[in-house]
Amino acid sequence: MMANKDINRIKVILVEKKKTAKWLAGELGKDPAIVSKWCTNVSQPSLDTLVEVSKALGVDVRELLVSTKEEPKYIRVE
Structure with a gap:
């Protein structure tokens, strides 16, 4: 659960920009209180608002989301 x-x-x-x-x-x-809640992930904007x-x-909407795709797990071979 996220x-x-x-x-x-x-x-x-916002920091990057x-x-x-x-x-x-x-x-x-x-x-501003609503935007603050988005920034702290207390609440989320609608897709339209996103x-x-x-x-x-000035960014692609995908840059605003944390990826849900798991990173590949590498096995260390010695």
């Missing part, structure tokens, strides 16, 4: 895991990477992308959650809230016309976030940040 309830306690980070689902989105909005906070990471040198933007703030307050700036994003203004761009989207959302309450697309708006990606446009505001």
